[in-house]
Amino acid sequence: MRWYYICLFLVFSLLGCQSDEVKINEDPDWAHYLGDNSSSQFKYFDEINKSNASQLKVAWTYNSLIDTSQQTQIQTNPLIIDGILYGVSPMLHLFALDAATGKEIWRFNPNEDAFKGSFLGGVIRGLVYHEQNNTPTIMYSPGHYLFSVNAKTGEPISGFGEGGKVNLKDGYDRDMTDYYMTANTPGVVYKDLYILGNRVSESTGAFPGHLRAFDLTTGEIRWTFHTIPQPGEFGYDTWPADAFKTSGGANPWAGLSLDEERGIVFVPTGSASFDFYGGDRIGENLFANCIVALNAATGERIWHYQTVHHDLWDKDLPAPPNLMTIKVDGVDIDVVAQITKSGFLFVLDRETGEPIYPIEEVKVPKSNLSGEEAWPTQPVPTVYPMISQTKMTEDNLAIRSEQAAQYAKGVWNTSLKGSQFIPFDTIPQIFFPGLDGAGEWGGAAHSKDDNTLYVNSNEQPWLLSMEKVEPAPRGERVYKTKCLSCHGKELQGNQLFGNVPSLVDLKSRLPRDVIAMTIKQGRGIMPAFTLKEKELDAVIDFILGEEDPNDIVASDDSWPYPYRFSGYAKAVGPDGYSIFQPPWGQLTAIDMDNAKIKWQVPFGNVDDLDIAGHAVTGTENYGGPVVTSGGVLFIAATQDEKFRVFDRETGETLYESKLPHAGYATPATYIVNGKQYVVIACGGGKLGTDSGDTYVAFCL
Numbered sequence: 001m002r003w004y005y006i007c008l009f010l011v012f013s014l015l016g017c018q019s020d021e022v023k024i025n026e027d028p029d030w031a032h033y034l035g036d037n038s039s040s041q042f043k044y045f046d047e048i049n050k051s052n053a054s055q056l057k058v059a060w061t062y063n064s065l066i067d068t069s070q071q072t073q074i075q076t077n078p079l080i081i082d083g084i085l086y087g088v089s090p091m092l093h094l095f096a097l098d099a100a101t102g103k104e105i106w107r108f109n110p111n112e113d114a115f116k117g118s119f120l121g122g123v124i125r126g127l128v129y130h131e132q133n134n135t136p137t138i139m140y141s142p143g144h145y146l147f148s149v150n151a152k153t154g155e156p157i158s159g160f161g162e163g164g165k166v167n168l169k170d171g172y173d174r175d176m177t178d179y180y181m182t183a184n185t186p187g188v189v190y191k192d193l194y195i196l197g198n199r200v201s202e203s204t205g206a207f208p209g210h211l212r213a214f215d216l217t218t219g220e221i222r223w224t225f226h227t228i229p230q231p232g233e234f235g236y237d238t239w240p241a242d243a244f245k246t247s248g249g250a251n252p253w254a255g256l257s258l259d260e261e262r263g264i265v266f267v268p269t270g271s272a273s274f275d276f277y278g279g280d281r282i283g284e285n286l287f288a289n290c291i292v293a294l295n296a297a298t299g300e301r302i303w304h305y306q307t308v309h310h311d312l313w314d315k316d317l318p319a320p321p322n323l324m325t326i327k328v329d330g331v332d333i334d335v336v337a338q339i340t341k342s343g344f345l346f347v348l349d350r351e352t353g354e355p356i357y358p359i360e361e362v363k364v365p366k367s368n369l370s371g372e373e374a375w376p377t378q379p380v381p382t383v384y385p386m387i388s389q390t391k392m393t394e395d396n397l398a399i400r401s402e403q404a405a406q407y408a409k410g411v412w413n414t415s416l417k418g419s420q421f422i423p424f425d426t427i428p429q430i431f432f433p434g435l436d437g438a439g440e441w442g443g444a445a446h447s448k449d450d451n452t453l454y455v456n457s458n459e460q461p462w463l464l465s466m467e468k469v470e471p472a473p474r475g476e477r478v479y480k481t482k483c484l485s486c487h488g489k490e491l492q493g494n495q496l497f498g499n500v501p502s503l504v505d506l507k508s509r510l511p512r513d514v515i516a517m518t519i520k521q522g523r524g525i526m527p528a529f530t531l532k533e534k535e536l537d538a539v540i541d542f543i544l545g546e547e548d549p550n551d552i553v554a555s556d557d558s559w560p561y562p563y564r565f566s567g568y569a570k571a572v573g574p575d576g577y578s579i580f581q582p583p584w585g586q587l588t589a590i591d592m593d594n595a596k597i598k599w600q601v602p603f604g605n606v607d608d609l610d611i612a613g614h615a616v617t618g619t620e621n622y623g624g625p626v627v628t629s630g631g632v633l634f635i636a637a638t639q640d641e642k643f644r645v646f647d648r649e650t651g652e653t654l655y656e657s658k659l660p661h662a663g664y665a666t667p668a669t670y671i672v673n674g675k676q677y678v679v680i681a682c683g684g685g686k687l688g689t690d691s692g693d694t695y696v697a698f699c700l
Helices: 002-015 402-413 474-487 512-521 533-543
Strands: 057-063 079-081 084-088 094-098 104-108 128-132 135-140 145-150 165-167 188-190 193-196 211-215 221-225 257-259 264-268 290-295 301-306 322-328 331-339 345-349 359-363 377-381 429-431 445-447 452-458 462-464 466-468 563-565 585-591 596-602 626-628 632-635 642-647 653-658 668-672 675-684 691-699
Touching: 079 668, 128 188, 188 257, 257 322, 290 331, 345 377, 445 626, 474 533, 474 563, 512 533, 626 668
Parallel strands: none
Antiparallel strands: 057 691, 079 084, 084 094, 094 104, 128 135, 135 145, 145 165, 188 193, 193 211, 211 221, 257 264, 264 290, 290 301, 322 331, 331 345, 359 377, 429 462, 445 452, 452 585, 466 563, 585 596, 626 632, 632 642, 642 653, 668 675, 675 691
16 A cells, blocks of 8 residues: 555656645655654645644544553654554553554564563653565564564564564673663664664663664674774773773663665764763763764764763753754755754754854863862854753742742752753752753654754753762662662652652562562663662662661662762742743744744643743643644643644644643654544653553544
8 A cells, every 4th residue: 555655646746636635745654763764753744734733633542551550651653554553552562553443453462471571661662664575574672672573463573583582682792681771762774784772771880872783684783883982992082991891871762863875874872871970981971972973884983973071961862863954055955953951952964973053162160079070161052042941040930929939049049050061069959951851852853845843842940969978778878879869768759750659668569579570670660770689688678668777888889989869859849830930841943944943832731820921831741743744743742631733834733632641752644545644642651640551543
């Protein structure tokens, strides 16, 4: 059927005709993660357009099955090929549906049989489709395995790896058996290679984030690019001499973009581990926080650009860069456009990595922490506008109530503030944009017909600090260095951060062996932790209230740093809302040819608040937009659990619909039988919203 539409397009082009139902301007499928290899999140579809978007209705819903005992999410941008939708459930089952009706065709459960217990949760943001040896195939990576699955039958392809799977922990220079690693964002296919990044721990004892290319037929590793350089490799001198043996992170977790014609893969990398203290990795730390251009056939570096030197703030590059052609002084230039958590937009020449407009190295503060050497400057783009607010003043403090205003003023007066490049200290810092952006993993959409970039952003401040590690009972010490940042000082969990469950009275809910297995293997959004038996036993004793308070230790093998992170905490008032005035989330359209903002609107709304001057508050949001030549932008993403359609020319809301659960994912749009659909995964499970398992498709 896919070839039918392509042929139909050619016939219509020759005859100057078009379908009565929908203009067939390109392949009707959504065959790649985020739309295509350039990460455009764009389609030349116009059946759904500005004039009729208000008439959208639900075409079908599909419940993909959920384990109600876990706090789960779905972040999947599904694929649609030849009328079949491929998606992933909260339990990481791969499934195929009739894309016109939502009826299930097949399902693959990676936890069955020999795989049971290997991975207990997490998320998968997307899939890869290719045809190998005349077999349509889905590449899919639950936990630390990479599967090759027959797209027609849902069965693993036996010739790939061992019985259809490859252990992603294999093939490293050091034994990674007990370390956390997964690949929840898909890679790209180049000829007979599958190029794939990974997600690793951001704490001590982390995997190195090397990028690898796998043979699509056998699963063998064909090349490796060391994101933490080894002796003799470019960038080795930007780390301490032996860092490649022990350091981790610098991993391309956010996905990749591919210029297939040039044979270049573009790799956005994350920060080095540990996120917030770098006394053991003094230097610039290439290739952490870089856009790296590699020869897709060999993995050789062509160029790189580092967006943060010696990162101390977890400023991972959060999404694949957009590949586009823009006009500068009337000349077409092929560029890479990279959104960031910082709110900056880096735009570089695609072949050389040179900035299109100047990027200044700005002096930044030194660190006050013993042993730390913050890099003296950081790159700040000029000309291109910010994708979000990047600095707040006292005038922006909350005014929604007297209580909120007084609380915000108190936080302001007792905290560090003023620059997002102040190294974290033992004094709390108002950190803005927060650890989850500005820009995030949902990516930016690029309308190819007029070179506009559309970005949704978080506008939420965080309140963060470091603490000196002091002698303490062993279990308490391990808890504070490994667990406290998410589960809290009182084991209370954190609903505002990511629906992290409470550990209070855990003894009555889980047996000790299950707790131990969860710590070692991870579960849901929780990564695995590598601990020696005495540390593991001690931290379980502490959580269960059974620890000997006299077992005081000054140091242990689980934490080599003199400081620990005090915890993921958002700067919110007693009512749970930001210490700053709205907007708390925004949607921005940027004219890339002229480097100007076309429009910017609040995105999402807290309906039960009535704040003077802010009829629409905006909310935090996860998941990106999709735009079409019909003049519309589709997006869910918001905490208020709605799906919206915007006029892409003005930012006006054309349609909104309450979803069964929040859609923290990027939608997909496609055509089946001449009708255009848009589908969104509704998994909830973040920002205090309930978990769900539903996919919802809309049409006219």
